[in-house]
Structure formats: C-alpha cells, structure tokens
Amino acid sequence: MNDTLTGLYDRPKFIDTLSELVRYAGEYSAPVGLLVIDVQRFHKINKNFGHSAGDVVLLAVADVLKNVCREDDFLARIGDDQFALLLSRVANVGHAQLAASKIQRLLEPPVRLEHREIQCAVVVGISLFPSYASDADTLLQTAEFALEQAKLKKEPVGVPVNKIEEEISEEWDIEVSLDQAIARSELRVFFQPKISLATGNPVGAEALVRWDSPTRGLVSPQVFLPMAETIGFMKPMTIWMLNSALRLSTDWTRKWGRLSVAVNIPPSILDQPDFTDLVLNADKLWERDNVDLCLEVVEESLVSDIEVAFKKLSLLRDHGIRISIDDFGTGYSSLSYFRDLPTDELKIDQSFIKGLKTDMSNIHIVSLIIEMAHRFGLQVIAEGVEDREIVSYLKKKKCDQVQGFYFAKPMPAEEFSDWLNAFKPITDEPE
Numbered sequence: 001m002n003d004t005l006t007g008l009y010d011r012p013k014f015i016d017t018l019s020e021l022v023r024y025a026g027e028y029s030a031p032v033g034l035l036v037i038d039v040q041r042f043h044k045i046n047k048n049f050g051h052s053a054g055d056v057v058l059l060a061v062a063d064v065l066k067n068v069c070r071e072d073d074f075l076a077r078i079g080d081d082q083f084a085l086l087l088s089r090v091a092n093v094g095h096a097q098l099a100a101s102k103i104q105r106l107l108e109p110p111v112r113l114e115h116r117e118i119q120c121a122v123v124v125g126i127s128l129f130p131s132y133a134s135d136a137d138t139l140l141q142t143a144e145f146a147l148e149q150a151k152l153k154k155e156p157v158g159v160p161v162n163k164i165e166e167e168i169s170e171e172w173d174i175e176v177s178l179d180q181a182i183a184r185s186e187l188r189v190f191f192q193p194k195i196s197l198a199t200g201n202p203v204g205a206e207a208l209v210r211w212d213s214p215t216r217g218l219v220s221p222q223v224f225l226p227m228a229e230t231i232g233f234m235k236p237m238t239i240w241m242l243n244s245a246l247r248l249s250t251d252w253t254r255k256w257g258r259l260s261v262a263v264n265i266p267p268s269i270l271d272q273p274d275f276t277d278l279v280l281n282a283d284k285l286w287e288r289d290n291v292d293l294c295l296e297v298v299e300e301s302l303v304s305d306i307e308v309a310f311k312k313l314s315l316l317r318d319h320g321i322r323i324s325i326d327d328f329g330t331g332y333s334s335l336s337y338f339r340d341l342p343t344d345e346l347k348i349d350q351s352f353i354k355g356l357k358t359d360m361s362n363i364h365i366v367s368l369i370i371e372m373a374h375r376f377g378l379q380v381i382a383e384g385v386e387d388r389e390i391v392s393y394l395k396k397k398k399c400d401q402v403q404g405f406y407f408a409k410p411m412p413a414e415e416f417s418d419w420l421n422a423f424k425p426i427t428d429e430p431e
Contacts (some may be wrong), residue, residue, distance in 0.1 A: 003077040005055060006062040013137075014076035014084050021074070021086055022129050022136040032063035032129045033087035033096040036143040037065065037103065038151070040121040042081035053113050057120050064106040068099055069145040084143075093128055100157045118207055123150050125158045131162040164223055174216075175231050178224055181211055182240050188212050189244045191416035193423075194260075194381060194403045197395045205262030206296065207405065208410050209237065220277065229268065238269050242260045246286035246293060253420050254290050260322060262294040267301040276312050280319060294322035296347065313342040319370045324381070328369060339376070346373045350384020350404070356393060363393075370397050 003010045008015070018034070021312040025032045039061055047056040058081070065083055069075045090096055101126060110117035125147025133139035142160045152156030177211070181187050191205040211219045228234045242263050249261040268274060285292050297315065302309045313323050323342060327349040348369055355362035373380045382394050385404030394402060410417060 005058060008065075008083070009074070009076040011076065011078040013238050014074070014078050014086075015077075017074050018086065018140065019136045021088070022139060025129055030088070031090050031092075032139070032144045033093075033099070034127050034129075034139050035085040035087065035096060035100055035103075036078075036125040036140075036147050037083040037085065038123045039060070039081040039124070039171035040123060040145055043401065045118060049113065049116075049118070055117070055347070056113060057111055057118060060111045060120055061107065061122065067106060068102050069424060090128060093126065094129065096126045096128060096249055097157060100110060100126060114128075124160070125150060127160050147229055148230075171262060173226065175220070175227050177213060177215070178211065178227055178354060179231060179365050181213075182236060184214075184215065186212050187244075188239060189248055189413050190410040192260075192403060192410040193408050193416070193419065194241075194262075194401045195407050196347065196401055197391075197399055202256050202259065202260065202420060202423055204291075204294070205403055205416060206262040206264075206410075207241060208264075209241050210410075212394075220331070228341040229266070230354075231278075234266050234268055235272065238263075238266065239282070242279065242282040243286065245290070246282055246291075249291040250286060250288050251417060252291060253417070256420065256423075257410065258290055258292065260292040260294045262296050264296045264326065265301070267298065269311060270297060270301045270312065276315055279316055279321065283319070283321060292320070292322055293323050294344075296324045296326040298326050302341075310340065310342050317342055317344070319419060341376075343378065345381055345400075347381045347383055348399075353382050353384045353390060353394075353404075354386070356390055366399075367393075367397055370399055374398070 001007065002013075002179070020351065039057065042054060042057065045057055061083065062077070065075055065085060066198050066348075069085060074088075074170075078084045078085050085099070103122065104353060107120050111120045125140045125143045125145070127133055127139050127143035127146060129139045131135075132142045135322045137410040146158035146160050148158075150156065157172060169207050188206045188210040190210050192207045192208060196203045209221065209225075209300060211221075211224050213219050214352060223235075228237055245261050249259070252259060265275075273280070278293065279293075287349050295313075296314070301408050319325055321346045324345045324347055325341070328346040337421050346369060348366055354370075366408060370380050379400040381401040381403060382390075382399050383403045385391060385394070385402045385406050387406055391402060411419065
C-alpha cells in the first residue's frame with residue numbers, strides 16, 4: 001500500500017491509520033496533530049516543464065517531509081499534489097505550527113532540474129484532535145478547511161479558528177444548496193449600466209450573477225463564487241448566465257440604438273474545449289438585432305495557453321461577439337502580446353479608478369492605459385466610478401465609457417429595463 005513514486009504510504013493506508021490513531025488518542029488522552037501539505041502550482045509545473053519535472057518536485061517535498069517526520073509520526077501521499085503528516089505527542093497547536101514552519105524553511109532552496117531551478121512552495125493546513133475535531137473524519141475536514149482558508153488568504157500556514165466544525169457545516173450546507181440553485185430557479189441576473197462619456201447615453205450593461213437563497217437571502221458573490229469553482233458549478237452557472245443575459249436583453253428598449261450585454265467568463269471556462277461552441281450556441285439561440293454580446297475575460301485567462309486562448313477569442317470576434325479584457329492592469333499585461341490581443345475594449349480595474357484622487361501613480365497608469373488602448377484602436381471602460389470629479393477627469397482624458405455607483409448600482413433585470421426607458425441623456429457632466 002505504498003505510493004509508487006515516493007515510496008510513502010498511500011491514501012487508503014493513511015485513512016486507516018488516521019482512524020486508529022484518533023481512536024487510540026481518545027482512549028489514552030494523547031492529542032494528535034494533522035498537517036495537510038499542498039504543493040502549489042503543481043499542475044503548471046507539469047504543464048510547463050513536463051511530468052518528469054513534477055515528479056522531481058514531489059520527490060523533493062517527500063524528502064523534506066521525511067526529514068521532519070519523527071519515529072512515531074506517520075507520513076503519506078494522499079493526492080496528486082498533497083501529503084499528510086500525522087504528529088503524535090503534540091501538546092498544542094503551536095507544536096504543529098513549528099513542524100509546518102520547518103517544512104516551509106527546508107523548502108526555501110529551489111529544486112534543481114536538468115536545465116533550470118524551480119521554487120517549490122507549499123501551503124499547510126493544520127488541525128488537532130481533540131482541540132478542533134471530535135473524530136477522524138472531522139480532523140481531516142478541519143485540516144483541509146484550514147488549508148483552503150490559507151490559500152484564499154495567500155498565507156503559508158492555516159490553523160482552525162474557534163467553532164471550526166460549525167463553520168465547515170455551514171459551508172457544506174451552502175455548497176449543497178448552491179449546487180441546486182439553477183434547478184430551483186434561485187439564480188438572478190442583475191445589470192449595471194455602462195455610459196458613454198462622449199454622448200451621455202447608455203451603451204449597454206454588464207450582467208452580474210446573484211444568488212437569491214430562500215434561507216439566506218441574497219448571498220454575496222464573494223461567498224458563493226469561490227464555492228462554485230470548488231464544487232465544479234462554475235460551468236453550468238456560466239452557461240445559465242450567458243443564456244439568461246441574452247434572453248433578458250431581447251426586451252431592452254431600442255431608443256438608445258444598439259446596446260451591448262457583457263457576461264463574465266472565468267478562466268476555467270475559457271480553458272474548456274467546448275467553450276466557443278457554448279458561446280456560439282447561446283448567441284444563435286437568442287438572436288437579437290439590437291444587442292451585441294460582449295465577453296469579459298481577465299488577463300489570467302490568456303496566460304495558461306496564449307495561442308489557444310487567442311484562437312478561441314479571435315473565432316468569436318469573427319462571429320460578431322465583442323471581447324473585453326476585465327480588470328486590466330492587475331494581471332499579466334505584457335507588450336509582447338498586447339499588439340495581437342484579440343479584443344475590442346479594455347476595462348481599467350476599479351482599484352486604479354478609486355485611487356485617482358489620492359495617488360498620482362494611479363493618474364499616470366490610467367492615462368497610459370487610455371492612450372495606449374486608443375493607439376491600438378481599442379475602447380476603454382472605467383469601472384468603479386463613484387463621484388463627479390472622477391467622471392470629469394476621465395472625460396478630459398477621453399475615456400470612452402464609465403460604469404459605477406455614481407450612475408447606477410447593479411439592479412434586477414426588470415428594474416434595469418425600466419431604468420433604460422426612463423433614463424435621460426447626460427449632457428456635459430452629470431449633475
């Protein structure tokens with residue numbers, strides 16, 4: 001029952017041993033510590049340098065863990081890029097943190113490959129029995145939960161907080177409910193308008209997903225979107241958003257001429273082999289003669305495989321679908337690919353817009369993005385616009401469109417249709 005690559009125990013043996021140690025610890029009041037160690041960027045190492053490089057990294061991590069492991073401890077490889085270290089005779093969480101710190105320290109030197117070196121980073125999730133768990137299953141759950149929280153916070157080590165079991169139970173309930181949200185018609189489309197600074201008229205809107213839970217009310221996207229990614233719900237939710245946004249936009253007024261409806265496309269969806277078919281099928285199903293579909297993608301989406309991403313986006317543009325690079329300036333901007341970027345517009349990240357009044361560097365960045373985009377024939381949208389002074393500045397710099405609370409907050413579909421009908425053109429600067 002050993003892992004063939006590292007020679008460590010495998011997951012089934014780990015599960016059996018975990019149960020035995022926890023049962024023994026319960027009988028003899030001997031606390032048990034659990035460290036779950038996750039190798040960061042492992043899939044990218046495999047993809048960029050080959051599986052042999054990935055094997056070298058795993059062996060390096062295994063060697064470090066063997067160095068940390070004491071005679072009475074238990075070490076196993078429990079997943080492709082995960083290891084588990086069971087610590088016996090642990091007095092408190094501080095002792096487990098010392099072990100985690102030693103692992104981090106021993107992995108600081110880069111791993112040497114044939115022609116290069118790779119920095120091998122890990123994140124460690126910690127839990128203790130009986131301090132944070134009442135049985136073996138919960139001990140593993142709390143360690144994995146601490147690991148995920150550390151990843152979200154971009155911290156090297158995660159430790160359970162008080163009432164961790166209740167938090168895990170609550171998160172589990174949300175995940176189960178979210179998985180049924182489409183079938184139960186609980187998802188909603190909200191629209192936030194985009195305004196042309198040249199004409200003062202609305203030119204379209206960004207479609208934003210909201211979850212109207214019958215037991216929790218409107219759940220924040222910051223809460224449920226990471227969960228959707230974790231449970232594999234992002235793809236069906238994105239398909240639902242595409243079709244729903246297009247369907248709802250067919251009822252928009254024609255008084256403002258041709259409008260656009262923008263839908264966010266997560267990086268994981270752009271990577272899907274059937275991505276272009278999903279978009280084209282939805283676009284064809286909801287044929288419109290007054291609304292253009294726009295896809296908002298973040299720069300991160302283009303990095304994993306630039307050539308493939310460019311081909312997909314170029315194909316969609318050939319079919320009349322607009323492409324917008326969202327949160328521009330915060331990702332992997334590079335002039336080496338900017339010239340050939342298959343896009344129609346750039347959205348300046350709101351962190352730069354909100355900082356226009358307080359930080360001169362933000363003024364320079366925004367001015368540079370607008371000038372550079374216009375030189376390449378691209379439109380520029382500023383998001384997160386919240387006051388008149390910023391609107392005036394952006395208009396002076398010839399930014400094309402703006403979006404933000406100063407004009408309107410995201411609103412339900414029915415309310416947005418009424419807003420479009422009642423909107424009065426903005427002349428000069430908004431009052």
